Amino acid sequence: MPAGPEHSNPAKRMRLFIQDLAAKHHFQPTRLLEMLREIQARDHHISNEAVELLAKALQIPRTRIIDAVEFYNFFSSTPKGRYELLISDSITDRMLGKDALIEYMAEKLRVPVGGVRNDGLVSLDNTSCTGMCDQGPAGLVNGHALTRLDRARVDRIADLIERQTPLAGWPPEFFQAEDNIRKSGLLLGRPIAPGDALKAAYTRGLNQTLAEIDASGLRGRGGAGFKTAAKWRFCAEEAETERYVVCNADEGEPGTFKDRGLLNAFADQVFEGMTLCAAIVGAKHGFLYLRGEYLHLYDKLQAILAQRREAGLLGRGILGHNLDFDIEIRLGAGAYICGEESALIESLEGKSGIPRNRPPYPVSHGYLGKPTVVNNVESFFAAAAIAVHSGAWFAAHGTEKSKGTKILSISGDCTHPGIYEYPFGTPVRTILDDCGAKDILGAQVGGPSGTFISNREFGRLLAFEDLATGGSFIVFNNSRNILDIAHNFTHFFAHESCGFCTPCRVGTSLLRKQLDKIYDGRGSAGDVAALDEICRLVKTYSHCGLGQTAANPVLTTLARYPEAYQSRLKKISYEPGFDLDAELETARRLANRSDAAAHLSQTGE
Amino acid sequence: MTKTFILDGQPIPFSDGQTIIDAALDAGAYIPHLCHHSGYTPHGSCKLCSVLVNGRVCSACTFPATEGLEVLSHTEELNEDRKRITQMLFVEGNHLCPGCEKSGNCKLQAVGYYLGMHDNHFMHFFSPRKLDASHPDVMIDLNRCIFCTLCVRASREKDGKDVFAISGRGINKHLIANSASGLLKDTDLEASDKAAHICPTGAILIKRTGYATPIGARDYDHQTIAEVSLEQEQESHGG
Ligand SMILES: Cc1cc2nc3c(=O)[nH]c(=O)nc-3n(C[C@H](O)[C@H](O)[C@H](O)COP(=O)(O)O)c2cc1C
Ligand code: SF4
Ligand code: SF4
Numbered sequence: 001m002p003a004g005p006e007h008s009n010p011a012k013r014m015r016l017f018i019q020d021l022a023a024k025h026h027f028q029p030t031r032l033l034e035m036l037r038e039i040q041a042r043d044h045h046i047s048n049e050a051v052e053l054l055a056k057a058l059q060i061p062r063t064r065i066i067d068a069v070e071f072y073n074f075f076s077s078t079p080k081g082r083y084e085l086l087i088s089d090s091i092t093d094r095m096l097g098k099d100a101l102i103e104y105m106a107e108k109l110r111v112p113v114g115g116v117r118n119d120g121l122v123s124l125d126n127t128s129c130t131g132m133c134d135q136g137p138a139g140l141v142n143g144h145a146l147t148r149l150d151r152a153r154v155d156r157i158a159d160l161i162e163r164q165t166p167l168a169g170w171p172p173e174f175f176q177a178e179d180n181i182r183k184s185g186l187l188l189g190r191p192i193a194p195g196d197a198l199k200a201a202y203t204r205g206l207n208q209t210l211a212e213i214d215a216s217g218l219r220g221r222g223g224a225g226f227k228t229a230a231k232w233r234f235c236a237e238e239a240e241t242e243r244y245v246v247c248n249a250d251e252g253e254p255g256t257f258k259d260r261g262l263l264n265a266f267a268d269q270v271f272e273g274m275t276l277c278a279a280i281v282g283a284k285h286g287f288l289y290l291r292g293e294y295l296h297l298y299d300k301l302q303a304i305l306a307q308r309r310e311a312g313l314l315g316r317g318i319l320g321h322n323l324d325f326d327i328e329i330r331l332g333a334g335a336y337i338c339g340e341e342s343a344l345i346e347s348l349e350g351k352s353g354i355p356r357n358r359p360p361y362p363v364s365h366g367y368l369g370k371p372t373v374v375n376n377v378e379s380f381f382a383a384a385a386i387a388v389h390s391g392a393w394f395a396a397h398g399t400e401k402s403k404g405t406k407i408l409s410i411s412g413d414c415t416h417p418g419i420y421e422y423p424f425g426t427p428v429r430t431i432l433d434d435c436g437a438k439d440i441l442g443a444q445v446g447g448p449s450g451t452f453i454s455n456r457e458f459g460r461l462l463a464f465e466d467l468a469t470g471g472s473f474i475v476f477n478n479s480r481n482i483l484d485i486a487h488n489f490t491h492f493f494a495h496e497s498c499g500f501c502t503p504c505r506v507g508t509s510l511l512r513k514q515l516d517k518i519y520d521g522r523g524s525a526g527d528v529a530a531l532d533e534i535c536r537l538v539k540t541y542s543h544c545g546l547g548q549t550a551a552n553p554v555l556t557t558l559a560r561y562p563e564a565y566q567s568r569l570k571k572i573s574y575e576p577g578f579d580l581d582a583e584l585e586t587a588r589r590l591a592n593r594s595d596a597a598a599h600l601s602q603t604g605e
Numbered sequence: 606m607t608k609t610f611i612l613d614g615q616p617i618p619f620s621d622g623q624t625i626i627d628a629a630l631d632a633g634a635y636i637p638h639l640c641h642h643s644g645y646t647p648h649g650s651c652k653l654c655s656v657l658v659n660g661r662v663c664s665a666c667t668f669p670a671t672e673g674l675e676v677l678s679h680t681e682e683l684n685e686d687r688k689r690i691t692q693m694l695f696v697e698g699n700h701l702c703p704g705c706e707k708s709g710n711c712k713l714q715a716v717g718y719y720l721g722m723h724d725n726h727f728m729h730f731f732s733p734r735k736l737d738a739s740h741p742d743v744m745i746d747l748n749r750c751i752f753c754t755l756c757v758r759a760s761r762e763k764d765g766k767d768v769f770a771i772s773g774r775g776i777n778k779h780l781i782a783n784s785a786s787g788l789l790k791d792t793d794l795e796a797s798d799k800a801a802h803i804c805p806t807g808a809i810l811i812k813r814t815g816y817a818t819p820i821g822a823r824d825y826d827h828q829t830i831a832e833v834s835l836e837q838e839q840e841s842h843g844g
């Protein structure tokens with residue numbers, strides 16, 4: 001036995017660390033992601049040793065832990081740098097010069113993109129959109145959001161890293177995230193005071209309040225647009241009495257950041273909406289599933305929850321009524337698919353985010369198989385306001401099929417990127433004028449999974465019945481190239497496919513390869529038709545919304561700009577993977593021939 | 606009165622809780638499938654069993670049968686698309702059938718024949734995949750794994766073990782073995798386990814049994830997968 005204190009032995013230290021960690025999380029496998037997050041933060045990877053110890057402590061198969069480590073982007077089985085740098089690879093970051101910047105970073109820090117420096121000090125890689133599109137190029141260092149990166153900032157960051165300055169000693173402005181709320185309407189202009197929605201609901205009666213939400217016409221703000229009141233009613237009517245309320249703050253759709261703004265500026269009202277839902281459906285436990293990229297909001301949100309407990313707005317006997325409810329915050333770990341509600345529930349259970357088979361739906365079989373309401377941040381935010389101001393107040397705005405307002409995240413080529421609230425039915429042209437967009441090529445409405453609209457369609461309306469959107473709105477001016485956009489989005493989906501079903505797992509990668517072939521100028525006549533065929537298969541047969549929309553970037557741009565694709569093709573009918581004529585060179589030399597008949601034309605008919 | 610739904614114009618009787626595919630197979634109507642196996646928890650991942658239920662695409666292996674559903678399965682379009690999905694599985698892995706011991710007994714290959722697949726259609730991935738021959742009696746060639754999870758389910762549901770799992774995301778998914786070394790020899794798998802025999806492809810093979818049944822006398826050499834599948838279905842129901 002070596003002398004010295006027992007914690008000087010790394011193996012023993014690891015054992016104690018894992019034991020304490022598991023105990024802190026009450027040995028609950030549902031909390032696996034939280035534990036893995038702490039191990040990653042400590043060791044910058046999750047070693048085999050950690051996997052073995054944790055599997056024993058939690059009494060789960062090691063394969064379940066290995067799967068989670070390999071599934072989530074923010075975990076890794078091989079060591080990352082002590083400073084883990086991830087740069088957001090959204091189209092908006094690219095438009096702000098991200099590609100040149102990451103190269104500069106790699107040079108400055110002497111680390112290849114996708115690699116770890118030899119001394120283990122720093123690693124650098126790309127990551128999917130971090131939700132800072134209004135203040136990019138953006139990134140993450142050890143999980144903490146970095147905004148407005150430029151060369152000067154990169155120089156200072158490189159210096160801080162070389163000096164091994166702890167993040168707490170970095171200039172706070174590097175981590176500054178602005179809300180950029182540019183236009184307030186019905187909801188943002190009239191936030192409620194903590195407790196008001198609950199008081200109004202109990203005064204009016206819970207059933208009447210559900211009727212108000214029904215009358216408001218509120219439809220889910222996460223994209224699918226399911227009626228919120230109907231979802232709550234279905235859940236309330238389930239025979240099983242253990243029920244859950246989940247707020248979906250995964251916000252992974254590139255170009256979306258309005259939930260980040262809502263949670264930073266109006267978290268109380270979002271939590272109030274969740275509590276209102278709990279009162280109506282009869283739930284005791286709620287979760288806020290916060291995307292890992294929003295770690296910077298975590299402490300602040302915990303403090304607000306603590307205040308609400310103090311104020312009697314959470315916990316036992318809320319406001320003196322027969323309502324016990326509390327909210328737990330769970331962090332994601334870098335997986336867009338976890339925004340899909342059933343994948344989110346799997347993730348809450350501590351597993352990888354694979355969408356479930358439906359039916360059954362979460363309202364009857366959700367978290368731990370119990371009835372669960374999953375709603376978007378903005379849906380809860382709106383429901384709380386409706387409880388105070390009435391359904392008629394909300395329904396007086398918007399269109400017949402889309403009541404009220406929608407909160408948008410606007411980014412790209414405009415002078416005032418940020419958060420805007422509009423009544424449904426607003427034409428795209430108005431939105432573009434407000435944000436200061438000029439010389440416009442088109443806009444991506446609803447993010448990569450939504451629709452690209454050209455500058456001939458600006459009369460179209462923001463509404464479920466015309467342009468539905470979860471909130472992403474990206475503007476492109478005429479200096480942008482359609483194929484760059486489709487290319488970035490198509491790579492995004494291939495990277496984010498969970499891999500469960502064949503059409504999406506294989507299809508999104510085929511789509512990426514096929515588009516790359518055309519994008520790189522290696523395509524020929526049949527290649528656009530082949531691209532179109534893959535799109536149709538992925539869209540039609542995929543298991544969940546990710547695969548079903550993954551072809552939209554290609555389909556919506558191909559329909560509008562076929563010439564953009566055609567012009568990249570070689571003017572031949574078929575382009576093989578190799579140069580036929582060159583392959584014959586050896587044979588020609590041996591036969592000592594150079595006549596025309598000894599050459600093969602590669603140009604087909 | 607028994608309940609029925611309509612499959613390609615024919616009434617199919619079903620009992621409560623049955624999926625479309627189970628009811629169809631019971632009634633002697635084949636729907637192509639790879640990840641489905643009667644008696645196992647449905648998975649719904651390969652999408653070969655895609656059918657139109659009242660006009661919407663659904664997986665027959667997970668969708669519950671209900672009274673009066675209008676289901677279309679054997680249409681030219683659906684079979685053409687199933688062929689494309691099968692081709693996706695072929696190009697994703699490395700299937701060199703002529704050199705594969707499973708050839709003739711392989712469901713992936715048989716479904717390819719059934720759907721009239723004559724080429725791979727899509728570009729190959731040529732992805733490097735591992736081989737694990739460490740176990741004394743069983744070997745795994747991941748080049749041929751199609752992620753159907755039948756071995757995972759068999760080990761868990763039938764053998765009462767937990768030998769296999771699928772790990773990772775997207776196109777990087779892969780099968781892993783439950784041992785500290787990651788090797789099959791250090792798991793508690795035995796050659797008699799259901800999990801060692803359930804694989805529809807040549808990914809999991811029993812050692813020293815190769816070519817015991819000669820080429821020409823194998824499952825799909827003289828019968829289509831539809832015929833074999835329905836026969837096996839009858840046997841498993843003691844019918
Ligand atoms: C791939 C994928 C990603 C999604 N991401 C989100 C998300 O980040 N936030 C969200 O609220 N809904 C997201 N959704 C929609 C959810 O599945 C679900 O419909 C929504 O959370 C329901 O809430 P709502 O009715 O309030 O909109 C996503 C769906 C898919 C298919
Ligand atoms: S569609 Fe894609 S993301 Fe969805 S389940 Fe299938 S593989 Fe996963
Ligand atoms: S090894 Fe065979 S049974 Fe197991 S998942 Fe792969 S293909 Fe399916």
Ligand code: FES
Pocket residue numbers: 637638639640641648649650651652653654655664665666667
């Ligand atoms: S058999 Fe139904 S999805 Fe595989």
Ligand code: FES
Pocket residue numbers: 700701702705706707708709711713714749806807808
């Ligand atoms: S013949 Fe299909 S995997 Fe071998």
